[in-house]
Amino acid sequence: MPSFQTRLKITGLKPGNPPEAVMAAAVEALGTRHHVEANQLEIAGGVPQLNLRFLVDATAYAAENSRALESAALMRDAVERVAVTGNLTVLRRNRGRWAPV
Incomplete structure (x- = not known):
């Protein structure tokens, strides 16, 4: 697969939401469609960034990318309910390297 x-860059929390709600929303939303292999929070250029790795069912190359x-x-829509x-x-x-879709 x-x-x-x-x-996904996170620039702020929406009022009334704890920081952990951001990752929870991301994992839950992505997990409804795919197997989430890993998730982590990094700081990239001083800005928090969510990184989630997931698997897509094998079909045609373009269809996999679209999915x-x-x-x-x-x-992102789910995360935007709790964060900016x-x-x-x-x-x-691809061949051991990450390439933009």
Whole structure:
């Protein structure tokens, strides 16, 4: 199964939401469609960033990419209920390297 990764910048919390609600929302949303292999919070350029790695069912290459992009957008929508987001990047694992979709 193809492996994908999302990177989502978090620029702030919405009132009344604890920090842990951000990752919980991301994992829950992505987990409804795919197996989430890993998740972590990093600081990139001084800005928090969620990194989630997930698997997409194998079909055609373009269809897999499309499904990953749709799922990342749904994940972002879920996170935006609890936090203010920035840039979203979706990457695909190809020959041992992560490449933008």
